[in-house]
Amino acid sequence: MRAGGKLLLTGGISTVEGSGGGGLASWALIAGNETVDGIGGTVHATYVPLADYSLTSEGVAIGIRDRLELSYAHQRFDTQKVGAALGLGRGFSFQQDIIGAKLRLAGDAVIDQDSLLPQIAIGVQYHIADRDAVIHAIGGAHAKGTDFYLAATKVLLAQSLVLGGTVRLTKANQFGLLGFGGDAHNHYSAQFEGSAGLLVTRRLLLGGEYRTKPDNLRFAREDRALDLFAAYAVTRNLTATAAYVDLGDIATIRHQRGALLSLQANF
Amino acid sequence: MLALILALAAAATPVPPGEQPVDPYAAADANAGATPVAGQRLWHAFHEQPGVDRIVDSLVSRAIVDPRIAEIFKGQDIVRLRRTLKEQFCYLLGGGCRYSGREMAASHHNLGIQTKDFNALVDDLQQAMSRERVSPFAQNRLLAKLAPMKRSVVER
Numbered sequence A: 001m002r003a004g005g006k007l008l009l010t011g012g013i014s015t016v017e018g019s020g021g022g023g024l025a026s027w028a029l030i031a032g033n034e035t036v037d038g039i040g041g042t043v044h045a046t047y048v049p050l051a052d053y054s055l056t057s058e059g060v061a062i063g064i065r066d067r068l069e070l071s072y073a074h075q076r077f078d079t080q081k082v083g084a085a086l087g088l089g090r091g092f093s094f095q096q097d098i099i100g101a102k103l104r105l106a107g108d109a110v111i112d113q114d115s116l117l118p119q120i121a122i123g124v125q126y127h128i129a130d131r132d133a134v135i136h137a138i139g140g141a142h143a144k145g146t147d148f149y150l151a152a153t154k155v156l157l158a159q160s161l162v163l164g165g166t167v168r169l170t171k172a173n174q175f176g177l178l179g180f181g182g183d184a185h186n187h188y189s190a191q192f193e194g195s196a197g198l199l200v201t202r203r204l205l206l207g208g209e210y211r212t213k214p215d216n217l218r219f220a221r222e223d224r225a226l227d228l229f230a231a232y233a234v235t236r237n238l239t240a241t242a243a244y245v246d247l248g249d250i251a252t253i254r255h256q257r258g259a260l261l262s263l264q265a266n267f
Numbered sequence B: 001m002l003a004l005i006l007a008l009a010a011a012a013t014p015v016p017p018g019e020q021p022v023d024p025y026a027a028a029d030a031n032a033g034a035t036p037v038a039g040q041r042l043w044h045a046f047h048e049q050p051g052v053d054r055i056v057d058s059l060v061s062r063a064i065v066d067p068r069i070a071e072i073f074k075g076q077d078i079v080r081l082r083r084t085l086k087e088q089f090c091y092l093l094g095g096g097c098r099y100s101g102r103e104m105a106a107s108h109h110n111l112g113i114q115t116k117d118f119n120a121l122v123d124d125l126q127q128a129m130s131r132e133r134v135s136p137f138a139q140n141r142l143l144a145k146l147a148p149m150k151r152s153v154v155e156r
């Protein structure tokens, strides 16, 4: 087994859910610097300050032979002042643990430049949210839930483009922080994640992502999430990402826009 | 008889100065492993033959001392490698050269090249192209031609 050796940025960056991807959307790329001959991984810390809330995510991912990815992330969603307004208490936080696995099924996003076949992967994420009582009080059905996704990612080198699309079967309310399923809908729905980026240099990827989400809870309408990002490979082992994010309305509080700042170590 | 034919074929293709003789093979542009890009814009973006010569010389000079892959180049015909690589890049970039070298699978057979080695060479090439001030977009167009050759170069 040999460590390292992947081309810059081709392991993607860590999503807030821990999987290799963009910041919000899961991609078909396998995390870590390893190739088909080795093992690699990532460690990430992400901070998302929004107008009235903030989200942090820390996690690790292991990539095995550029084929299988195993990930773990811990999220903390701080309600800051809104917590008091919602009757939860100032600084009340929702947390969740997310355990993920992703398997590359076909294609190589970078090598297959002579065909349109993208890199294709399937993934699963098991979410465990910590606020059962509150989740049930706001109409959520479960504090635990499993997402399933199919992701396709293609690097179009001749155009310097990175394109991705993901279909996710999910019941998650606000990524799962507010539980799974609810009083309005309690069934799986197919949601879409799209990403597009331009390789401005071999170290810098500029792009955007769009992610639809279910709307399961009566008490508050849930919006799509989107971002505009710049991911920079500072070194082979360190990627820094800065993004503008718009998560829409969250738990009746309007217009949750802000930043996404992420540091990722790759090995 | 076969030995005689091979000897005749070898005699028919003179060995360029400084190079070792190689076993006879059928030369063809198709051996370059990809078709050329259309038009001359990319050729200009690479500063034509002088630019490609500088890039290949810088690539080879980097590769043979790159601790990740230097071992693979030990004892190989580096003079021939420089010449055929220049032809290949010129051909692929629309510079109008003929490629006289061997095909990719045959050239790299038994060298034990792994994915990591391939990516290391790409890394050296990117540095060589950047030094020549080829824009990242133009660089990626050449890389798009070379990337699928990994399937012929890497042993697996």
Ligand code: HEM
Pocket (backbone or CB within 6 Å): B069, B072, B073, B076, B077, B080, B081, B084, B085, B088, B100, B101, B102, B103, B107, B108, B111, B113, B117, B118, B119, B121, B146, B147, B149, B150, B153
């Ligand atoms: C797309 C990538 C590559 C291209 C386009 C390429 C191109 C070439 C060409 C044109 C030749 C000479 C063919 C001939 O003598 O007729 C050659 C030979 C050679 N290449 Fe590559 N190569 C690639 C990848 C690699 C890699 C990754 C390595 C090692 C890290 C490597 C190591 C060698 C060596 C050692 C030779 C000399 C073999 C011999 O003389 O028997 N090449 N390559």
